[in-house]
Every structure is written in structure tokens, then in C-alpha cells.
Amino acid sequence: MSGRIRNHRMASKVVEADEAARLIPAGANVGMSGFTGAGYPKEVPGALAKRLAEANASGDPMRVSLWTGASTAPELDGALAEADGIELRLPYQSDPVSREKINSGAMDYTDIHLSHVAQRVWQGFLGPLDVAVVEISGITEDGRLIPSSSVGNNKTWIDQADRVILEVNSWQSEQLEGMHDIYYGTALPPHRNPIPLTEPGDRIGVPHLECPPEKVVAVVETESPDRNTVFKEPDEVSRMIAGHVLDFLGSEVRHGRLPQDLLPLQSGVGNVANAVLAGLGDGPFHELTAYTEVIQDGMLDLIDSGTLRTVSATAFSLSPAAVERFNNNAADYRERILLRPQEISNHPEVVRRLGCLAMNGIVEADIYGNINSTHMMGSRVQNGIGGSGDFARNAYTSIFVTPSTAKSGAISTIVPMVSHVDHTEHDVDVLVTEQGAADLRGLAPRQRARKIIEHCAHPDFRPALRDYYERSLAGSHGGHTPHLLDESLSWHVKYLREGTMRA
Secondary structure (H helix, E strand, O other), X not given: OHHHEOOHHXXXXXXXXXXXXXXXXXXXXXXXXXXXXXOOOOOHHHHHHHHHHHXXXXXXXXXXXXXXXXXXXXXHHHHHHHOOOEEEEEOOOOOHHHHHHHHHOOOEEOOOOHHHHHHHHHHOOOOOOOEEEEEEEEEOOOOOEEEOOEOEOHHHHHHHOOEEEEEEEOOOOHHHOOOEOEOOOOOOOOOOOOOOOOOOOOOOOEXXXXXXXXXXXXXXXXXXXXXXXXXXXXXXXXXXXXXXXXXXXXXXXXXXXXXXXOOOEEEOOOHHXXXXXXXXXXXXXXOEEEXXXXXEHHHHHHHHHOOXXXXXXXXXXXXXXXXXXXXXXXXXXXXXXXEOEHHHHXXXXXXXXXXXXXXXEOOEEEOOOOEEOOEEOOOEEOOOOOOHHHHHOOOOEEXXXXXXXXXXXXXXXXXXXXXXXXXXHHHOOEEEEOOEEEEOOXXXXXXXXXXXXXXXXXXXXXXHHHHHHHHXXXXXXXXXXXXXXXXXXXXHHHHHHHOOOOO
């Protein structure tokens, strides 16, 4: 294990996790590494959770505010939430314990576009960053830090924190070294310069994180795996959605709106998104590139098959089998994969310049194309907006995908009006369900409504949606975007009262 810490000064700071956790004071703003269950600290969060739980049980409450790259794992988010130790969480979470605390009001949560986090920290909007706890895979002889399986906001945490605690994880492949591209050229206005990135595979930074040694107050050694994602085999609905997406992309190529090798792909995390990627492996497209947040099993498969030649991301989200495959061949993948800070992987100007094809999942869409990505029945947050807004607003083509029903058919994901808006109709180009694809580009609201109802809604709910729309048109307030305001959320109300949206 000591071979991972090749700097004597850093090696002299090795302590146990309990000792490192005691360096985090009550009320601290703590920035921790981690993005989709990859590269999060494995030991210090548990030790901190134990300390918080003991303090809260003794009547001397102690809480911290937790900032990360995105979601982490039960050993971090879940443990700290279970200890009632989180005052404020940002910018994204997916832990069930945290979710319950947030929705009950026991924990505050700020949902932020992932590309905005670093800038807000640098500008001081969130207050000072007291401590950073960052997992790395090693330390070089001259004290540079080798990132692990995610980068996220780690550069910003290390730059901005008063004190830094490092976890050196020997489980992470040594062959990760050289896979990262850490760009140190960002600045705040009015000193901001263009980011010199014109292809997904461009290297514009350095392979290591830089940290003044005097900032490092503790180094903890670990040998623990990431909490990996278990993807389901694509079901029939997912395969049908993937087929409609591939048909759309093929049509775009035939009409000359996309080149044969498409444009850089972005894909949100999830089983449907992974099914779309699997479909690309069987499709007619080759020499593809990706500029995205997360590398999933499907992208690894596309690299292995030669379909995908370059992937730029900020983290992995792999199944256990895919992790083993990656770790066994990391040196080969290093030629195809770049991991960047999320302020670069999600940078709106870069996304627009590259012309990304964005594909993201949703909770629900309404008949005019507005999208809810985050909330169940309008008020209960599920996860967060993540990076979908960074890509949807700036993509060459923004595609949103969802099954047409949920909860065994009790819920229609196509509704008269969404109960929460994350992406307005202006940022939605194509909506896809297993029923079909609705290309909304250039359409007025009434045209969009007819196309979404007929192409995307489930047949069981289509008559009710038609009825709502026709009565909205005939109403005294039909207008540019016709609605019946006393009925527009009645489908959600019915579900809350009766457990179904069905008539």
C-alpha cells in the first residue's frame, strides 16, 4: 500500500480515519469527492457519521454541510444522513435516506446545474469551504495527486478548501494515471478566456491534481471498491425506445443534418440510456465520439467493439462486471478515455461548440414539451437536475426519453401539465417513448401537443389527453398554449388520492 504514496512528506501525514474525521469541525462546509458512486472517500465519511451520531445522541447536536460532484454511495450520503448529520446537501443526490430527510424538511437541499457549482464556490455564494475530503489513487514523488475513478469538483475543492484530507485508495487501478485531464485555465469574469477544446479527445490540461502540501492535514489509506451500478438487461420497453432513437438519428443522417459518424454523444445515467447505447452498438454508426458526464457499461461496450473511438467524461458508473473488465484493461482504455473536472465536462459553451447529441431521462413531460426531471407529484424531490440542463440547453439536438407509463401503468408520463418544470419546452427538441418519437423542432405549441399525444402517449391515456386538449382549445382561455387551469394538474391529484391516473 505504501507504494501508492511516493512522497515522503505526504507519507508522514498518514493517520486512521477516526483521527482524520476529528479534524472536521461542527458546522463546517465539507467538499467531498464522488460522482455517481465512483471516486468517493470510503473511510472518513463513516468515521465522521459515527462522530456526528454520538454528538447528536448526547444532546450536543453536530451537523455539517455536504458538497460533492454528484451522487455518491450509502457509505457517504446514507451514513451521514442516517446520523442526522447533514445541514445542507448540494448539488445532486440519489440516496433514499437523504431523499426522505430532504422531503421531510429535516435536511436542506440545493439543486444546482452541475456546471454551475465550481463557479458558485469560487464566487463565495455558498460560503467558505472549510474542509475537502478527496479520494485519489496515488501521490507522485513530487507530491502531485493522481485522481481516481471520478474527478467531479475535486479541483475546486482542493483549491478552495482551508484544509484537505486525502484518501489514497489502492483498489483503484494504478493504470488510471494519465487518463485524467485537469484544466487549470478557468477564471471568473471579466478575466475568462475561451476553453481551447474543439474535439472530445483534446488534452488541454495536466494528468494530476495539484495541492500545496501545507494544506493537507491528513492522509488515510484505503482499499475499498466503488459502489457500482447494477444495470438491468434492457427490457422490451427500453429496446423499443432505443429503436426509435436510432431511427431518428438515422433519419437525421439521411437528411444531411448529421454526419455518418454523428456528433459527440451525451447520455444520462440509467437503464433506458444504457439500452440506447447498446442499440448504437448494433446500429450502422461507426467511429463515434462522446462528450458526456458519465461512462456507463454501454459506452465501455462501444469502445470494446470499436464503435466508439473517444470518450470524454468526469466519472464512471459501471456494473461490477464492467469494473473488473476496466481494471484489467485500464492501460488500453487510457488511450480512448479522458476524465475531466465537471466544470469542463459539462461546460455549456463547450457543449454547444462541439454540437453534442444529448439524451436524458425524465420523470414526466406535458403535451407542450415541458419536462420534469426531478420531482414526484410536484413536491417530492427524487434526485436532482444533475447535468441534464447543461446539455439540453446547449446541445445540437436535445432528446428526452421515458417509458410512456410508470407504476405498472397507473401513471402516465405524458400529462396535461407537468407538476414541476426543470426543462422548458424551448430546450426540448425530441421526445421519445416506446410508443414513438415526436420531433418538436420548429413546431408551435398546438402542433407540439398533437404530435406528443399521438406519437408518445400510451394508448390507454391517449383519449383522455385528446379530450383535455380539445376542451382546452374550445375554452374561453384557449390562447397560444391552451390549458384548463382547474384541470391541468388533476391527473396528479387523482393519483395522490386514488393511486392511479386512469379514469
